[in-house]
Amino acid sequence: MSKIQLVQFDLDGTLIDSLPQLWQAVNLMLVELGFAQAPKQAVQHWVGNGADKLVERALTDALGHTPSEHEQQTARASFDAAYDSVAKHKVVLYPGVFETLNQLKAAGKTLALVTNKPYRFVPDILASAGLDEYFSHVLGGDSLAQKKPDPAPLLHVCQALNIAPEHSIMVGDSENDVLAAKAAGMRVVGVTYGYNYGRNIADSNPDWVLDNIEGLLDLLK
Numbered sequence: 369m370s371k372i373q374l375v376q377f378d379l380d381g382t383l384i385d386s387l388p389q390l391w392q393a394v395n396l397m398l399v400e401l402g403f404a405q406a407p408k409q410a411v412q413h414w415v416g417n418g419a420d421k422l423v424e425r426a427l428t429d430a431l432g433h434t435p436s437e438h439e440q441q442t443a444r445a446s447f448d449a450a451y452d453s454v455a456k457h458k459v460v461l462y463p464g465v466f467e468t469l470n471q472l473k474a475a476g477k478t479l480a481l482v483t484n485k486p487y488r489f490v491p492d493i494l495a496s497a498g499l500d501e502y503f504s505h506v507l508g509g510d511s512l513a514q515k516k517p518d519p520a521p522l523l524h525v526c527q528a529l530n531i532a533p534e535h536s537i538m539v540g541d542s543e544n545d546v547l548a549a550k551a552a553g554m555r556v557v558g559v560t561y562g563y564n565y566g567r568n569i570a571d572s573n574p575d576w577v578l579d580n581i582e583g584l585l586d587l588l589k
């Protein structure tokens with residue numbers, strides 16, 4: 369695996385445990401709209417396809433039906449304001465993240481971040497986590513017309529850096545990461561400690577499954 373030049377990372381559920389802040393923001397939104405709060409596990413299962421889907425899933429659960437365009441827009445504005453106020457609070461990195469990123473950098477790998485989270489939230493979260501100096505490229509879920517599981521963001525990063533997909537690897541916690549990487553012609557590592565709608569990442573058949581991100585260092589030797 370020494371041929372790998374570029375490592376593309378997912379953010380939520382892979383590098384940081386953002387569920388506490390996402391849960392809090394969803395509940396601030398639900399309360400503002402007059403609904404009951406949602407349990408943490410429900411929110412965990414709604415994360416993965418960006419903020420619009422998170423809001424739509426929470427609203428569908430609260431309303432008992434699919435929200436109208438107007439309901440969705442009102443809720444999304446409420447969620448954005450709430451998440452703006454809490455997203456960068458006490459950002460918790462998973463064990464081994466700094467060590468792994470530092471060693472990959474020291475080994476000369478290029479690192480990129482491809483998240484489905486709307487871009488506007490990402491720089492502050494990275495700065496708060498101490499991760500703002502690591503990535504040559506950072507894409508949010510709304511940076512391009514397509515988001516994961518579409519391969520477009522991963523291929524965009526490869527093209528921008530002039531690195532072939534077979535010389536890149538994706539690391540993520542969700543089937544969206546696995547599907548995007550496979551469609552991009554890239555190998556993929558699934559981490560077991562993230563969200564993935566409460567499902568086992570091994571079921572999505574990533575090329576490797578890791579319980580701790582530090583396992584990457586052995587893989588990429």
Ligand SMILES: O=C(O)COP(=O)(O)O
Binds near residue numbers: 419
């Ligand atoms: O915002 C989401 O739904 C998931 O974000 P991620 O792609 O960083 O896991």
Ligand SMILES: [Mg+2]
Binds near residue numbers: 378379381382542
């Ligand atoms: Mg994720």
